[in-house]
Amino acid sequence: MxxxxxxxxxxxxxxxxxxxxxxxxxxxxxxxxxxxxxxxxxxxxxxxxxxxxxxxxxxxxxxxxxxxxxxxxxxxxxxxxxxxxxxxxxxxxxxxxxxxxxxxxxxxxxxxxxxxxxxxxxxxxxxxxxxxxxxxxxxxxxxxxxxxxRANKTANALAFHQTVVRYVAKLEFVTGVAFAVAEAIGVTGYLHIQEKLGELLTQVDTMKALVIASETMACPDESGVWGPELSYIDTARNVGTRFYPRAIEILQQVGGGGFVQTPSGMGDFYGSISKLMHLYFEGASVSAEKKVQLFKLAWDLIGSPLGARHELYERFYAGDPVRAYASQYTRADKTAFTEPVWKLLKEASKHGAKRI
Incomplete structure (x- = not known):
């Protein structure tokens, strides 16, 4: 090796x-x-x-x-x-x-x-x-x-850490495109759009927080190799399988039918109908050319074969999402959560017996 x-x-x-x-x-x-x-x-x-x-x-x-x-x-x-x-x-x-x-x-x-x-x-x-x-x-x-x-904790923590860093980068990019699309067509003032864009921000911040937590709680293994805390990495990988498809869905909802109304190419901006192109494709805050370029970029994320591949990729990159969530449960220290419950019930029983 x-x-x-x-x-x-x-x-x-x-x-x-x-x-x-x-x-x-x-x-x-x-x-x-x-x-x-x-x-x-x-x-x-x-x-x-x-x-x-x-x-x-x-x-x-x-x-x-x-x-x-x-x-x-x-x-x-x-x-x-x-x-x-x-x-x-x-x-x-x-x-x-x-x-x-x-x-x-x-x-x-x-x-x-x-x-x-x-x-x-x-x-x-x-x-x-x-x-x-x-x-x-x-x-x-x-x-x-x-x-x-295959189950080596350090190797998996280091390998899976890049998965979460990738999620952060891709979610930030989708969020940026969604913000730009919303601004370009003048819908940022609508409450339901603000809610969706806010959801994208929570996705990014959640992923960033999990990366920071995994790095802050890093510790060395028996060989002295430092690795991020795997529990936070596992959580990020699991929620990521749901975050990315949802981010793509939000981008679809923000742009709506505009994504299928872009011209096939940019040549018409310089041809015989150039004036009409600039007139009817203009955005609320950007020129017609910039708006078309932006929507074509967004289409590459939500509608192209490449975009469809990436959505599928992020759904299953970490394996079967159902098994991944189940595995996180089976490996977890359940007593850390259940002991306070049983302790509370025990104390409540004692107080109840005294009153009786």
Missing amino acids: TAYYEQARDNDLFLTTAILDPQIDRSAGLDNERIAERFLHVVKETSDGIVVRGAKMIATGAPYTHDFIIFSFLQFQTEHRHHAHILIVPANAQGLHIVCRESFAEVTEPNHILGSRYEEMDAVLFFDDVFIPWERVLLYGDTEKVLTL
Whole structure:
């Protein structure tokens, strides 16, 4: 691990992960032969390394990565040793196929300011008997150790911290676009619009507060590595799955039908109907050109393939939202909340007995 870390650091390597298993039959697990054969597993061991077969998803940035970090969120049993591994796989490994979704990149920047700049491809990986040398096999065969490494609190806290920082940045941006749209069409004076814009501010402040809390309560682990407090990070990741779709919904409601009334391009502002374009697309506080540019930017967030992808991405980036909330409950120290309740009831019972 140390050797690879130093290699990646010194050579400025780009890495991405593929940690999910293909959606074949969610009701079946590794005890099902049909599923076990298609989930990534070791089919051969040699003195030089291992050979793996199966599929992994979702590899964001796959076409331009140097290496893939491969592991799984499966709950392994002892007998599942061939599926228990953590690997570093070169993107140019023989037998590795990268199957990309349709690209959402746009070439006309004035019409798609976000789509022309920030598309990041997602892909499924097919491993058709791919050889992995031992120096790229971080763990293999020991299900308990794989689960232990995957659950490492410090590693997860540091990895998930960037998730919340990303939420802050994206929510701030959506809020800025919503404010600008509201000002451009003169609706900031309406109470129901103010309520929605205020809700966006509470989202941003909530996320920022959770980041600050996680950093303020940071502490070192047994190795001396400092990491943010994971409980606040978990809360932020959970509420983020609901905040971002709601922020997009608010932006839709603020702009309304104006989003589908923008011209297909900016050329008409300089053509034969230029005067009419400036007359009828003008905003309350901005020129017609600025208003159209703004609405096109907003459309990239709420209506374009790129925008739809990002909404889906934020809903499920942290995994199944239902399980994430449930997991936060099951891991929590419930006694810290219930003990005061039982203490109050006990005291009330004593006072009641004395009066009787």
